[in-house]
Amino acid sequence: MEGVTIGAPLAFQIENRDHLKWRGKQVEPFTTPRPGHADLSGAIKYGYRDLRPALERASARETSARVAVGAVCKHFLAQFGVRIGGYVVSIAEVQAELGEMPFAERFERAEASEVRCPVVQSSTAMAERIRRAMEERDTLGGVVEVIALGLPPGLGSYVQWDRRLEGRLGAAALSVPAVKGVEIGPAFANTRLAGTQVHDAIRLEGEELVRPTDRAGGLEGGVTNGAPLVVRAAMKPIATTLTPQQTVDLASGVETPTRYERSDFCPVPRAVVIVETMMAFILADALLEKLGGDSLGEMLPRFAALRRLRLADLPMDGEPHIFWPD
Numbered sequence: 170m171e172g173v174t175i176g177a178p179l180a181f182q183i184e185n186r187d188h189l190k191w192r193g194k195q196v197e198p199f200t201t202p203r204p205g206h207a208d209l210s211g212a213i214k215y216g217y218r219d220l221r222p223a224l225e226r227a228s229a230r231e232t233s234a235r236v237a238v239g240a241v242c243k244h245f246l247a248q249f250g251v252r253i254g255g256y257v258v259s260i261a262e263v264q265a266e267l268g269e270m271p272f273a274e275r276f277e278r279a280e281a282s283e284v285r286c287p288v289v290q291s292s293t294a295m296a297e298r299i300r301r302a303m304e305e306r307d308t309l310g311g312v313v314e315v316i317a318l319g320l321p322p323g324l325g326s327y328v329q330w331d332r333r334l335e336g337r338l339g340a341a342a343l344s345v346p347a348v349k350g351v352e353i354g355p356a357f358a359n360t361r362l363a364g365t366q367v368h369d370a371i372r373l374e375g376e377e378l379v380r381p382t383d384r385a386g387g388l389e390g391g392v393t394n395g396a397p398l399v400v401r402a403a404m405k406p407i408a409t410t411l412t413p414q415q416t417v418d419l420a421s422g423v424e425t426p427t428r429y430e431r432s433d434f435c436p437v438p439r440a441v442v443i444v445e446t447m448m449a450f451i452l453a454d455a456l457l458e459k460l461g462g463d464s465l466g467e468m469l470p471r472f473a474a475l476r477r478l479r480l481a482d483l484p485m486d487g488e489p490h491i492f493w494p495d
């Protein structure tokens with residue numbers, strides 16, 4: 170009312186134009202599960218006579234509703250100066266070299282790229298690689314990177330396993346269809362280095378604690394540390410390939426090649442906004458936990474009063490004391 174939510178559900182309707190095509194028509198049953206899709210899982214789990222309900226329900230079209238809701242979460246976070254953006258870092262073997270490019274510039278450049286990659290030459294190479302996969306009647310996966318900028322330190326917790334932000338963000342990213350791996354910052358690359366090369370030094374600049382590097386990806390002990398929060402998600406090459414794969418027709422019990430369903434070749438660029446959305450859900454929740462409150466009027470002053478990375482905010486006097494008195 171008057172441009173402000175009043176606690177009633179916000180409703181979105183996204184029309185699926187495909188629906189009309191199906192109305193009142195008799196269709197051939199779909200009984201040949203595609204390896205790597207949810208077809209066989211659906212048949213086992215729900216006992217369908219036709220795989221269609223499984224493949225329609227498991228379709229990533231469902232994520233358009235998530236993205237709509239994610240826009241609300243992003244808007245909420247923006248009131249506190251938090252911005253979430255993302256881009257593609259690799260498709261198949263084509264890897265973008267991002268170097269020291271600032272995050273805001275990466276977001277902007279990704280917006281201008283048809284494959285959502287901030288590096289122009291890599292974008293061209295990725296688009297070319299996707300065209301080749303289409304000619305080869307195949308599909309491709311890749312890696313997306315999503316960043317949250319402007320987060321205050323202190324969101325999340327280590328006091329219970331289910332409050333660690335790594336776990337919450339990881340689960341949220343893995344809920345995106347075809348995402349099979351997640352890392353916080355360069356987690357897998359860090360495993361190839363020694364501890365002294367991995368951890369982000371704590372330095373003092375005036376009264377301010379600063380972290381010159383961000384190999385932790387913005388999280389230490391399940392808690393934001395004030396550095397950019399970096400989540401990377403690995404998406405597999407999708408299951409529906411123009412080149413048939415081996416399967417079994419569940420109706421006839423005969424081994425057969427898969428049947429093609431209209432499909433993408435490489436939805437990696439479109440997964441970026443979905444992973445952004447999932448991150449926005451979790452971070453909006455974590456911020457609400459931290460600030461409580463029922464209105465921005467309550468939350469904004471609390472946000473301004475949060476403990477920051479200033480020595481003066483940390484109540485340590487260096488005095489000896491007894492933890493467990495007799």
Ligand SMILES: Cc1cc2nc3c(=O)[nH]c(=O)nc-3n(C[C@H](O)[C@H](O)[C@H](O)COP(=O)(O)O)c2cc1C
Pocket residue numbers: 205206207227228229232345346347348407408409431432433434436439440443
């Ligand atoms: C944006 C997006 C688009 C997708 N498009 C397709 C598609 O066209 N064809 C396909 O087979 N899978 C597609 N997928 C992947 C399937 O939804 C996913 O593989 C399927 O639900 C099985 O789940 P799983 O791969 O997580 O095990 C897409 C995923 C995303 C995120």
